[in-house]
Amino acid sequence: MNALNEYNRIFRETFGVSEDALNEDFTFNGVAVWDSVAHMSLISSLEDAFDVMFDVDDILHYGSYFHGIEILKHYGVEF
């Protein structure tokens, strides 16, 4: 599994956006459809796909597309 491809797929499907939209502006505060329900859906899909269990602090601070990659690296996911 290519981690970045999988990561992008989850973002595309969770938020209904194209890959072009996944950049530094794709943040919890900056994307209207990234609400609490979408956040739960994102976290759940990422945990399933990468077989990790996030700490609560990481769930709360999972605030952007790029920051999420850094969080996943801490759980041993190689991008």
Added chain:
Amino acid sequence: MAFFLNHGIKIAGIATAVPDNPVPVESFTDRFGEEAVKRFSEGTGIRSIYNALPDQTASDLACAAAEELFSHEPVDREQIGVMVFVTQSPDYRRPSSACILQKRLALPMDCACVEVELGCSGFVYGLQTAMSMMASCETEYGLLLIGETASKLVDPMDKSIVMMYGDAGAAILLKKEGKEIVSTLLKSDGSRYKAIVLPAGGFRDMNPGHERFVCSDGIERSLYDIFMDGTSVFSFSISDVPQTIREYYAKTGTTADDYDVIVLHQANQYILKQVVKRIKAPAEKVPISIDRFGNTGGISIPLTLCDRYGEISDAGTVKALMSGFGIGLSWGVTAARIDTAAVYPIIKTDHCYMEGRFEPGKY
């Protein structure tokens, strides 16, 4: 630690009621658009809820559940010495709806009736309150009633909540019998009271204006609408709740293996999935009813039991672990043996207590 041991009191019957007004989530498509509704339904797992009718109150739903319970359980109402009604949607600001339910259910004057104002933790707290009262009194029977009509307190344009809250009522008969011990662990954290709040209408801010403003989640509300900080509630639900269940395991010397069924408050499917994973419970032991009833607050545990066992007759007695959690913040865990033959099918009701309406100048 608020860890309680209740000796020789059992759950002797459970009945639940929903309003005869099903509301499929798709019916919100005109309001929020197909994509938003689809995303909500996929995210929360909710496909349908039941909303109270315009004149129907939480006590009406609890009353219907109680009458259904009495139709199956031949208990002499004169022998019920304790009644606890859990709701955050009382009929009046005063008096307590518990007293009105006492009259409507023809419970005796020798029955102590009390109201507990809690939401999603209401079943566990209500059960403990009723059992504690029964333990220090000579009564043989107690009655726990729970009712909620949270749908009436939601801004109709709040897509984060309006499709989520279902209304319902529950009645649980308690009886002094046997030597079983029901252990209960309760917790509260008032420092997080703003996580789920309806600011107006209480005595802190009784009559503010109805102006609408944009909240931190980008949704417009007035002070009279329920606000929920979804991300904070999510983190509470998947951290404090599993941790408390693990504490409960340690206090009682049990694990998930010791229970036949694990009934969690039906908050949403992601929270359920996360809690299940964190308490190492097999998913097949955790029944789900949120898809058809939504989040019914304190009723969701008895409603899920009725949904699971109400229509089947051969499940026998099960040992159930139950955890409710939510507004307050408030949460708890309990466990009990339940004879599933005394867990009845969910009924639908359109009953409204119209006698309870006051007409100006006529009282």
